[in-house]
Amino acid sequence: MHHLQNSRKLTVERRTEMVSMSDGIRLATDILIPTSAQIRGTIVERTPYGRKSALHGVAEEQFQQHLEQLCLEGFTVLIQDCRGTGASEGAFVKYLSEADDGLDTLTWAAAQPWYGEGAYLMGVSYSAHAALAAAIAGAPGILGMFLDRGGFWSAFHEGIRLNGAFELKQVSWGLAAAQRAAKEQGDRIRSLALDHQELGQWLQRLPWRPGRSPLRFDRERETDLFTQWDQRSPGSYWEQPSLSSRGKSSLLDPFPTLQVSSWYDIYPVSTTKNFTEMGSRPDGDAYLILGPWTHSGIDQTSAGDVEFGPTATIENAMGVSYFELRQRWFEYCSLPLVPFGPRVTFFLMGGGSGKPVDGGRLLHGGEWLAADQWPPSSTFVSSWALTDSGTLEPRTDSADTNPDTFTTYLYDPKNPVPTIGGGISSYPGVFEAGAFDQRERPGLLGSREPYLPLIARPDVLSFSTDPLTEDLIVAGAPTVRVDFSTTGADTDITVKLVDFYPPSEDHPDGYAMNLCDTVVRLSSAENIQLIDTAGDTRIFFLEVEMPPIANTFAMGHGIRLDISSSNFPRVDPNSNIAQEPRSPLNATALNGVRTGGKRKSTLELPLLSQEAAEKLRASQARRFTTPHTRTK
Numbered sequence: 001m002h003h004l005q006n007s008r009k010l011t012v013e014r015r016t017e018m019v020s021m022s023d024g025i026r027l028a029t030d031i032l033i034p035t036s037a038q039i040r041g042t043i044v045e046r047t048p049y050g051r052k053s054a055l056h057g058v059a060e061e062q063f064q065q066h067l068e069q070l071c072l073e074g075f076t077v078l079i080q081d082c083r084g085t086g087a088s089e090g091a092f093v094k095y096l097s098e099a100d101d102g103l104d105t106l107t108w109a110a111a112q113p114w115y116g117e118g119a120y121l122m123g124v125s126y127s128a129h130a131a132l133a134a135a136i137a138g139a140p141g142i143l144g145m146f147l148d149r150g151g152f153w154s155a156f157h158e159g160i161r162l163n164g165a166f167e168l169k170q171v172s173w174g175l176a177a178a179q180r181a182a183k184e185q186g187d188r189i190r191s192l193a194l195d196h197q198e199l200g201q202w203l204q205r206l207p208w209r210p211g212r213s214p215l216r217f218d219r220e221r222e223t224d225l226f227t228q229w230d231q232r233s234p235g236s237y238w239e240q241p242s243l244s245s246r247g248k249s250s251l252l253d254p255f256p257t258l259q260v261s262s263w264y265d266i267y268p269v270s271t272t273k274n275f276t277e278m279g280s281r282p283d284g285d286a287y288l289i290l291g292p293w294t295h296s297g298i299d300q301t302s303a304g305d306v307e308f309g310p311t312a313t314i315e316n317a318m319g320v321s322y323f324e325l326r327q328r329w330f331e332y333c334s335l336p337l338v339p340f341g342p343r344v345t346f347f348l349m350g351g352g353s354g355k356p357v358d359g360g361r362l363l364h365g366g367e368w369l370a371a372d373q374w375p376p377s378s379t380f381v382s383s384w385a386l387t388d389s390g391t392l393e394p395r396t397d398s399a400d401t402n403p404d405t406f407t408t409y410l411y412d413p414k415n416p417v418p419t420i421g422g423g424i425s426s427y428p429g430v431f432e433a434g435a436f437d438q439r440e441r442p443g444l445l446g447s448r449e450p451y452l453p454l455i456a457r458p459d460v461l462s463f464s465t466d467p468l469t470e471d472l473i474v475a476g477a478p479t480v481r482v483d484f485s486t487t488g489a490d491t492d493i494t495v496k497l498v499d500f501y502p503p504s505e506d507h508p509d510g511y512a513m514n515l516c517d518t519v520v521r522l523s524s525a526e527n528i529q530l531i532d533t534a535g536d537t538r539i540f541f542l543e544v545e546m547p548p549i550a551n552t553f554a555m556g557h558g559i560r561l562d563i564s565s566s567n568f569p570r571v572d573p574n575s576n577i578a579q580e581p582r583s584p585l586n587a588t589a590l591n592g593v594r595t596g597g598k599r600k601s602t603l604e605l606p607l608l609s610q611e612a613a614e615k616l617r618a619s620q621a622r623r624f625t626t627p628h629t630r631t632k
Helices: 002-007 060-072 098-110 126-136 169-184 188-195 199-203 219-230 268-279 314-318 322-334 610-622
Strands: 012-020 026-034 041-047 075-081 119-124 142-148 257-264 286-294 344-349 361-363 366-371 380-386 392-394 406-411 461-464 472-476 479-486 492-501 511-521 529-534 537-545 549-553 558-564 589-594 602-608
Touching: 012 060, 012 098, 026 060, 026 098, 041 098, 041 126, 060 075, 060 322, 075 098, 098 119, 098 126, 119 126, 119 322, 126 142, 142 322, 169 188, 169 199, 169 219, 257 268, 257 344, 268 286, 286 314, 314 322, 314 344, 344 472, 366 610, 392 558, 406 479, 479 492, 479 558, 492 537, 492 549, 511 537, 511 549, 558 602, 602 610
Parallel strands: 041 075, 041 119, 119 142, 142 257, 257 286, 286 344, 344 549
Antiparallel strands: 012 026, 026 075, 344 366, 380 392, 380 602, 406 589, 461 558, 472 549, 472 602, 479 537, 479 589, 479 602, 492 511, 492 558, 529 537
């Protein structure tokens, strides 16, 4: 880095300071100050991944060049190691310190001579959580915010827990963080011990106890993990500013916000809900980008085993590289007349040939569209009924005279349905994010010979349309309205939307491409109604909102909805027993979905007509020819 510093020493001054928090703990902070340009303001990023290269997958030199370029445009840049990470003092407590430490840091920065007119917050993943937490905590002087694949709307509903079920990606994150900390501290033996842990094998030995987990050699991070795992009910813990912006984002000052997520990201629900809240502020200036990527694959054109084509990159969406987008965004925030673009830019998946490309990936294709809001204002809801025969049929207003029936299955927590892709973290041999054919295969945790499709399992209900007679576009968050029965004291319902390719020479059994999925733990569900009991069986009505999606179901394809009660190792299996978390007790439950009678369960799909899609296509094309200015 010396050649960069020497060539720009007349324009960029670098400092490293230990900034004191209100409790006396000092956090290591790098500051880049422009010395030959008027300072517009200070860009702040706080990270647990090392302040020298805070962006995953980007080399330190490239990251530092990006920071210097921001500095040369007139911004002071402040990059800080989160408490207990890197060179910062104190103990790392995952997420919970970020609101207060962010508030203290920004209050300190506002008193410095290099601060400028205000602060611009940026972050990716954890750093985005930290940025939003500081804003929710009341950090002063915020002029703009760039949140990429992070920023909790509600960590109880997505991020730590998934509508009450515990997301086991927290285990893989904790193990990786423990390994990183051991290396930073030069503890070779502890590093060796942590690297030796086989997470996939450990996950097959649940439940864990303190001192009996793959994190047992880092008690600090093991304690974090079990604290999150044991907080199973909504309440004050989950309402902390570091974990929730729900109902609070709409109260922030109307500074500009740009949020980025993707269909196979970990945080599409948080991103779209925060975008909606921030856009509802008086004079709120909110923007949204939704791509087809995984959490760590924003620079890729594929997700899992599916290829979306060369136009799927963020550069093709916005006309500039990722780093240029960040720079352009902060210029827009500081100069209202700098052009930006439409409110929402999203990738509509589908339209590809379905042929294998690039080592066997299925070519699903897609294109970028631009809209005025999310979901697009031109969407309308189409309702599809779940039937006894396993079909999805357009729901009509006429009364169903068939018997009032449930389609049932036995859910055994000791034999959960394996996770095959989705919006999850990636961890070799355990999690693999993205789109995949929904069938078991060798090397996939929980799979068994003869490696059949998931719908061959007796504990998976599947409902499909007939082959479509025309293309059908879904853009928004599908919702399942369901009467759900269970003999368990507690249980889960999982729902998954699938684009089913018909059999072909390349895929003789068809190809069931997962689009989005979620889970609801009944004991933690909101807006759930107990509507009937019969012996040991209770019947609930609930609405299950799925993550947002945009996909063209091609003519000849089928729309499929899969329902079960487990998705492991995405979330911990529900024991079916109302008990303390991580108890060794479990029981089999008979669960079911109402599929006959006048209260038949339905899938609600937000649809976009071909004419409406053409207008959004034209709007995206105009972004490269028509300036858009910030409205005040």
